[in-house]
Amino acid sequence: MLALPHSGARRRCEGENRAIFRTVREVFLVRTLDLASLEALNQAFIAWVEDEYHQAEHSVLKMRPVDRFGLDLSLIRFLPPNSVNDELFFVEEERTVFADNTFSLRRTRFEAPRDVRSRKIQVRFDRARFGRVVVYYMIRAHFGLDQNPFSHERLSLLRQQQEIFDTLRVHCQQGGLCLIVGEPGNGKSIIKHVLREHDPKRMLTPVVNRTLHTYHSILRILC
Secondary structure, three states: OOOOOOOOOOOOHHHHHHHHHHHHHHHHOOOOOOOHHHHHHHHHHHHHHHHHOOOOOOOOOOOOOHHHHHHOOHHHHOOOOOHHHHHHEEEEEEEEEOOOOOEOOOOOOEEOOOOOOOEEEEEEOOOOOOOOEEEEEEEEHHHHHOOOOOOOOOOOOOOOHHHHHHHHHHHHHHOOOOOOOOOOOOOOOHHHHHHHHHHOOOOOOOOOOOOOOOOOHHHHHHO
């Protein structure tokens, strides 16, 4: 039996990771594969992705994944070569700095790059080649904040956002459909995050991230 363990480098990516790895386990790994070498396995996986997965209609997208990718092709920007690009794929963890300005990670002590004793920091590292740790985010520790800047926790709504939020609450109680429209940056996502956290015991707020669903496919997802 071939296992495929995985974990997301960022918590916000875990849902997407679980979905694709479930598909890989249920469709690709059940096949008779050449396990003589990693190169042979990689070649088989590439062939499956390009010749089968990308060419078949996706059950949620209702189109081929390669066609969905093509819709946003003009938005894609490639990173120029840079020595720090690998850090984008580092694992992220939180640590508390000891009184001697060091922190522990995988049974190894590291010294913090500045005096942040008894405060929490966030670090990133390469899980495959452990040894170099990047203390990339110390805004909370440096400024004495109790939460991350721009965090979705304890959000405050502007007056116009509060009015929209109150309207949505009424519709949730009475039934009906609402559509919020606006230019990017107007705060629609903020209302979504507040709505998700509002009274979760009484109100369930599903979020459909794909924007190309038809009306009937959205109903199937919600039901």
